[in-house]
Each structure stands twice: as C-alpha cells, then as structure tokens.
Amino acid sequence: MTAVSVRQAVHELMAFHGMTTMFGNPGSNELPFLKDLPARYILGLHEATVVAMADGYSQITDRPTLVNLHAASGTGNGLGALTNSAISRSKLVITAGQQVRDMIGPEVMLANVDAAALAKPLVHQSLEPLSAADVPRAFSQSVFASERGPVYLSVPYDDWDAEVPAAQINQLSRTVAKAGTIDPRVVSDLGDKLRTATKPVLVLGPDVDDEKTWETTIALAEAFDLPVWAAPSLSRLPFPNQHPNFRGVLPAGIAPIGEILGAHDLALVIGAPVFRYHQWQPGQYLPETTELIQIGDDPAAAARAPFGDALIADPVEAIGALAGELGATDRTPHEAHIQIEPAAASAIDGVLHPEEVFASLRETMPADTRFVVESTSTNAAFWAQMDLRHSGSYFFPASGGLGWGLPAAMGVALADPDRPVVAIIGDGSAHYSISALRTAVEENIPVIIVLLRNGTYGALDWFADMLGVDKAPGLDLGEVDFVSIARGYQMRAEHVDSAADLDRSIAEAADRAHRNGTPTFIEVSTEKTRPEKK
Structure with missing residues (x-):
C-alpha cells in the first residue's frame, strides 16, 4: 500500500480546500510542518498580529483561513486577538506546534502539557490528535468545524514525518454542505x-x-x-x-x-x-x-x-x-441620504478635530472604501461624518480587544485588493501591534493607515468619568513619534497638521495604493473626544 507523510497528506488537504494563504509566526516546533509548504506564508512579527490578520482575511473571504502559532507561548500571545475572532465567529483553523510526543510528559522546553485546554474557552473546537495517523483526519475535522468559529489544533512535530496510507487523502477530500430553508x-x-x-x-x-x-x-x-x-x-x-x-x-x-x-x-x-x-x-x-x-x-x-x-x-x-x-x-431602494452637518473644527493650530479627519476621508476616498476602525474615543465623530453606502465597509474589534485593527486591515486588503482599505487607529491601540507595519511593507499591502494621536486612552477617560473614578492611572500615553517608527519599518510616512494637508496626503496615498500597491502611514494630532455624544 502506497504511503505518504502526514505533512504531505495535510498539504494535499489544504490544496483541496483552497487554503492557499497562511498567516503565521513560526518556531522550532512548527518548522517540520512548513517544509515544502504549498501556500503563501504571511509572516507577522507577533502572534496577536498573526491572528488579527487572518481574522480580517477570513471576514472578507468567508472561508476557513489557516493560522500557524508557536506552541504554548505563541498561542498565549495570540489569545488576546482571538477574543475578537471568537465573537465574530471568524473561520480560523489555528495550528500550533507541539513538542515530540515522547517529550511532552517530562514537560521539557516547548512542551504544551495540556494543549487542548489552552485555547478552549475562545474556540469552537480544540484538540490534539492521540496519534500521528489521526492528524490528517483531525485537520479535516478542524476545517469543517471552523465554519462555526475558530478552532485550535495542536500537533506534535514528529507527527509530520510519520507515514499514513496515501488513500487517506482521497478519503478525506470531502465536502460538508449545509442545506435547508426557513419553513x-x-x-x-x-x-x-x-x-x-x-x-x-x-x-x-x-x-x-x-x-x-x-x-x-x-x-x-x-x-x-x-x-x-x-x-x-x-x-x-x-x-x-x-x-x-x-x-x-x-x-x-x-x-x-x-x-x-x-x-x-x-x-x-x-x-x-x-x-x-x-x-x-x-x-x-x-x-x-x-x-x-x-x-x-x-x-x-x-x-x-x-x-x-x-x-x-x-x-x-x-x-x-x-x-x-x-x-x-x-422595490428599488431609493438614494436619499441625510445631509451631513459640517465637521466640527479644532480651535488649536496643528490639531484637528476627529470629525475633520473623517470628513476628509469621506470626501477623498472612493465610496466603496473599507474602513477598519480601532479608535474607540472617536466613535461619535466617525458616525457623524462617514457615509457608508456599501456592504463590507466597516470593521471593528468584535470583543473590543485592542491591537486587532492595524493587522486586521492588512488581512482585509490581502483578501480583496479591488476595494481600497483604510485603517483608522488610535495611538493607544497602535502600540499593541505596531510590528504589523513590517508585514505591510514586506507583502506590499496597499493599506492606508491614519493614526489619530491624542496622547491618551480617550475611551478609558470617558469610562472612568462614567464610573466615578477620579484621576485613574495609566491613561496618559505621552508624546510618541509614530512617523519615525513607521519609517523605521521602511514605510512611507508623514505627519500632517492641517485639513488641507490631510486632504492632499490621503489623495496621494490612495493614488500610490492604486497604482503601486504600496502602504502609507499618516499621523494626525487630534483633539480628545468621547465615544458618545452628550
């Protein structure tokens, strides 16, 4: 009977299911699986970034999306982003490398002693196959189970070189369809x-x-x-x-x-x-x-x-x-829309009101632009000025877990290069996943990043006031030069301090994204605002 490696069997199943793009941050336990990988590998420099990119990608494609994390530590790093994926029920198949089977019991370095329990509260299914021969079937099960939300699959790394009957590939190349209509x-x-x-x-x-x-x-x-x-x-x-x-x-x-x-x-x-x-x-x-x-x-x-x-x-x-x-x-829907009020203006030189930023985006970007938003203190300003007339135009972290927006925007752009993508990120959020800028540069992802810098966790300031917590610590972020950080990642970046310069910068960024497929980082100093209008 013809035999193939477990790795080859799973790679064949990936191809059968059209899983041609994979998001990951590899470690030693994952390398045997990645040998001769038949998919585009999108590297993220932190596991939370990896999960968020895959989440954005899955929300656009509406297909199972493969994620590769490193053992227990990498899984732990990704759990924060996974809280968003769990609420949005994104179709993620998360694989993690496990130590060699004979080394798990002694709890050696990089052994994930209770792997299936680690991600369990945040996934629809979590498992580690009891034998190498069961890995292809477990992978197949995970793909189908991901239709209801993220799944987690831990695989000991010596399993990938084990052999299974080649016939297993055809047996597992199957579909599971959902049928039925409402009574x-x-x-x-x-x-x-x-x-x-x-x-x-x-x-x-x-x-x-x-x-x-x-x-x-x-x-x-x-x-x-x-x-x-x-x-x-x-x-x-x-x-x-x-x-x-x-x-x-x-x-x-x-x-x-x-x-x-x-x-x-x-x-x-x-x-x-x-x-x-x-x-x-x-x-x-x-x-x-x-x-x-x-x-x-x-x-x-x-x-x-x-x-x-x-x-x-x-x-x-x-x-x-x-x-x-x-x-x-x-009926044919009519085109009537509410007249948008003029944007509130800032009285401070060099500082824009968030409404001015969103008005500029509304007037400058194409109508079918997708906006990935993680600036919670500017919610009221966003809804006051934006005019979103197409499906799939707005994305926000489903559980409120910060650090999701910047990499998720890259996943969204990778999944659908035909619609422009703008990431609207607060300076508090940016710190969580700033390394995602490197992925945007390396993969030539045409995303426009607009960073709103107000030097504080504005949403928490609002919440502290609502809860009667006076002078809460940890809300002041200080002055950070995000333009220099972006340029350090080799990304084109600039700071703008007027509405006219913002209009110009956004228009130029949109043109570069369309013509060259390159990302741009735009930093804007903004007034402090609250998530809800009084």
Whole structure:
C-alpha cells in the first residue's frame, strides 16, 4: 500500500480546500510542518498580529483561513486577538506546534502539557490528535468545524514525518454542505406580525453585513418605513449609516436599550445576539408591551438571551424570505441620504478635530472604501461624518480587544485588493501591534493607515468619568513619534497638521495604493473626544 507523510497528506488537504494563504509566526516546533509548504506564508512579527490578520482575511473571504502559532507561548500571545475572532465567529483553523510526543510528559522546553485546554474557552473546537495517523483526519475535522468559529489544533512535530496510507487523502477530500430553508409557515407568521404591528422596529447585527442582502434590507425597511438600529457593540455595519431610516448604533446598556425598544410593539433583531451590553446601566430589559424576535444561526446566542423569542436560521436567508413574503423585493431602494452637518473644527493650530479627519476621508476616498476602525474615543465623530453606502465597509474589534485593527486591515486588503482599505487607529491601540507595519511593507499591502494621536486612552477617560473614578492611572500615553517608527519599518510616512494637508496626503496615498500597491502611514494630532455624544 502506497504511503505518504502526514505533512504531505495535510498539504494535499489544504490544496483541496483552497487554503492557499497562511498567516503565521513560526518556531522550532512548527518548522517540520512548513517544509515544502504549498501556500503563501504571511509572516507577522507577533502572534496577536498573526491572528488579527487572518481574522480580517477570513471576514472578507468567508472561508476557513489557516493560522500557524508557536506552541504554548505563541498561542498565549495570540489569545488576546482571538477574543475578537471568537465573537465574530471568524473561520480560523489555528495550528500550533507541539513538542515530540515522547517529550511532552517530562514537560521539557516547548512542551504544551495540556494543549487542548489552552485555547478552549475562545474556540469552537480544540484538540490534539492521540496519534500521528489521526492528524490528517483531525485537520479535516478542524476545517469543517471552523465554519462555526475558530478552532485550535495542536500537533506534535514528529507527527509530520510519520507515514499514513496515501488513500487517506482521497478519503478525506470531502465536502460538508449545509442545506435547508426557513419553513414558509414561519416566514408567513413573521410577515403577519410585521403587517399588524403598529410601531415595529428593525435591529440589525454584523451577521447581515452581506452584499447578497444589503439592498434587500434597505428595500424592506423602506417598504414599511421601519426605523433601523444597529445592534450595540457593533463590529460590522449592516445598513447605510446616513440613510433616513437609520437611527444609529444602540447604546450598550440595559436601561437605554429597554427605553428605545420600549417605544415599539415589535422588535425584529436579525443577525445579532440579544444583546452585547458593555457599560453597566441596569434597568428593565424590555417592557411587556414590546414583543422581540431574534433571528440568527447561533444556537448558543439564542439560548443565553435573557428575553425575547428566537428563530434559529440563517439571518441573510431570513431577510430575503421575509422581504419576499412582504413584496419588498419588488422595490428599488431609493438614494436619499441625510445631509451631513459640517465637521466640527479644532480651535488649536496643528490639531484637528476627529470629525475633520473623517470628513476628509469621506470626501477623498472612493465610496466603496473599507474602513477598519480601532479608535474607540472617536466613535461619535466617525458616525457623524462617514457615509457608508456599501456592504463590507466597516470593521471593528468584535470583543473590543485592542491591537486587532492595524493587522486586521492588512488581512482585509490581502483578501480583496479591488476595494481600497483604510485603517483608522488610535495611538493607544497602535502600540499593541505596531510590528504589523513590517508585514505591510514586506507583502506590499496597499493599506492606508491614519493614526489619530491624542496622547491618551480617550475611551478609558470617558469610562472612568462614567464610573466615578477620579484621576485613574495609566491613561496618559505621552508624546510618541509614530512617523519615525513607521519609517523605521521602511514605510512611507508623514505627519500632517492641517485639513488641507490631510486632504492632499490621503489623495496621494490612495493614488500610490492604486497604482503601486504600496502602504502609507499618516499621523494626525487630534483633539480628545468621547465615544458618545452628550
């Protein structure tokens, strides 16, 4: 019987599943797997950066994406970024090198003694095969399991040279398809509820930020003149933010959400958990006069919701079916959008208001630009000035874990070079993953990085005030020359201190990205602002 190495079998399975790009930071335990690798290897200089890049890439491709980390230490470094991937349910297959099997028990250097337990709280599945012969099957299982979120696979490095029957490759080159449609009776019941409601409201989450349903959602909202809210703690934008029906992002507190939804007799929540609160603002979840129905494909989210009924179904399919039932799919969405107010201006020379920065991006960048945002203290300014009319235009760390945005923007750009990508990063966030700049340069990733420098953790300053914590330590970042840091990584970088210079710099960066595929770093000193308007 013909035999092949475990490494060759897994490499063949990677090719079968179209896993042609891999993100990693290798160590000695991983080298045997990387021999003759049949995929493009994107190097990150820190494991959190690696996970975030793969996360951004997976969110665009919507396909299993391979990540390679180094044993327990590398896995530990990546866990912070993995908190975001777990919430967004990104399709990551995370492999980590384990020591030689005979060396794990004595707990020698680089042995991960309880490997499967290390990432377990943050992944959909975590395993270490009990034998070398089971590694190809375990890899295949991990690819399919990643359809529901990140998975973790630890492999002892002597397994890769072990032999397995070549026939195993064909046996494991298989597909697992999800079929089924929403029961037409359920769709009809939902349609009846919407028709008879006197004051319905639509709450949309990140799971319906999908080009297949973007216009259908708009048509549904317009057909019934539904007010549309985005779910709190938003990581993706599911509806154009300057559309007349859009009311904004729900506040992330129990009491304010209860008050907003309490003004309606029916709330349809599609593509989001109910709800991802943040600040502790206790109150009534929902008055008895409001009926809430949650639609999503995550059974765990439906089970843990503290109120409301739930329908477990593909949320994109649900919107399409509901719009069809109600005749909304026959409509063409109109182009009306809210008139954006002029940007607030800074009174300080050399310092711009964040609204000025976002107005410049809105006016200078193409309409289909993707924005990866990790500047939490400027949320209010961002939503006031940006006009996002395309699906897949907004990305934010799903669990709030900092350091995700800069490398995630690179993953997004790698996955889809046809749409421009801008990373909007706060100076507090930049410190977490600044080494991602090296990957952008090495891989010629055409991302534009706009760093907003205000010298503080602005969101924490706001939170400290809300919690009554006076003079909290650790919020002052001081003066850091990020331009010199970027240039040290051989990236084109400049500091701008006026709106006119910013317009010029962004336009030039966009032109370079389009013509040459090169990244640019733009540093802007900005006023301190708060995440929410008073």
